[in-house]
Amino acid sequence: MLKLVLVLIISTILFAKDDLVLKFSSTKVANAKTFMVEAKGKKPEYVAFLGKRFPFYEKPYGDGYYALVSTNYYQRPKHTKAVVVYLENGVKRYRSFAVDIVKGEYKKEKLTVDPSKAKFSPKDRARIAKEAREAKRIYNTYTPTFYIDEPFGYPLHSKITSSFGNSRIFNGILKSYHSGTDFRAKTGTPIIATNSGVVVIAKNRFFAGNSVVIDHGHGIYTGYYHLSKFKVKVGDFVHKGDVVGLSGATGRVTGPHLHFSVHVGGNCVDPLQFLELVNGWLF
Numbered sequence: 137m138l139k140l141v142l143v144l145i146i147s148t149i150l151f152a153k154d155d156l157v158l159k160f161s162s163t164k165v166a167n168a169k170t171f172m173v174e175a176k177g178k179k180p181e182y183v184a185f186l187g188k189r190f191p192f193y194e195k196p197y198g199d200g201y202y203a204l205v206s207t208n209y210y211q212r213p214k215h216t217k218a219v220v221v222y223l224e225n226g227v228k229r230y231r232s233f234a235v236d237i238v239k240g241e242y243k244k245e246k247l248t249v250d251p252s253k254a255k256f257s258p259k260d261r262a263r264i265a266k267e268a269r270e271a272k273r274i275y276n277t278y279t280p281t282f283y284i285d286e287p288f289g290y291p292l293h294s295k296i297t298s299s300f301g302n303s304r305i306f307n308g309i310l311k312s313y314h315s316g317t318d319f320r321a322k323t324g325t326p327i328i329a330t331n332s333g334v335v336v337i338a339k340n341r342f343f344a345g346n347s348v349v350i351d352h353g354h355g356i357y358t359g360y361y362h363l364s365k366f367k368v369k370v371g372d373f374v375h376k377g378d379v380v381g382l383s384g385a386t387g388r389v390t391g392p393h394l395h396f397s398v399h400v401g402g403n404c405v406d407p408l409q410f411l412e413l414v415n416g417w418l419f
């Protein structure tokens with residue numbers, strides 16, 4: 137009897153170990169980059185990483201489940217752990233993985249903008265804070281529906297004029313970082329949705345100017361800033377390739393261009409690294 141119990145216990149342990157197979161796209165990640173954790177055998181609950189929980193979803197194409205895990209731009213390099221949390225017969229279990237956070241190779245830029253966009257009046261400060269709160273609430277919302285049905289494209293085909301992540305000094309006084317990828321676009325250039333989703337922001341904002349943000353589901357958002365004209369409104373469903381607006385020079389700019397941003401799991405991330413990761417792993 138004891139032997140049987142032992143065999144049962146041992147096989148349960150073995151089964152539990154083999155039941156869930158996890159794969160990381162990378163265990164070395166720079167600040168403001170995204171990585172993916174794939175699961176097979178069962179759906180884990182979430183990945184706990186740097187104080188945030190990144191949920192697992194069923195992969196829309198192919199077997200298994202995935203979680204997109206992002207890091208904040210201001211995250212400093214360190215050795216840390218990502219913990220995958222899952223349920224085994226109703227009991228919470230954990231698997232932890234060493235993850236190295238390294239310093240992203242970002243450049244430095246000095247820019248000159250209208251003085252009102254580098255030194256703020258109390259009224260501006262209130263507006264900036266309100267818009268930041270609104271955006272934070274949106275970006276931390278995980279819509280369970282996945283609207284994406286094909287790989288991500290680009291918002292337009294044009295030269296990149298400023299990369300994501302550059303540390304910036306505006307007018308010699310204000311320090312910030314570049315929160316998106318800039319594309320050359322003369323005023324009036326059609327800007328298209330990089331994938332399908334629902335428009336959650338379509339209005340003028342202090343820094344972003346006329347800006348459109350699309351919710352793609354599963355905590356993924358893309359943004360299109362400094363537009364001269366809107367072609368969509370909040371609540372619209374857009375398909376990949378639909379024109380969301382015309383490029384322009386509204387908000388804090390040095391001239392007309394398109395600023396393209398991506399948010400994942402509440403963090404502002406490097407858009408082009410995200411596109412490459414998702415297109416490579418989900419499709």
Ligand SMILES: [Zn+2]
Nearest residue numbers: 316317318395
């Ligand atoms: Zn930009």
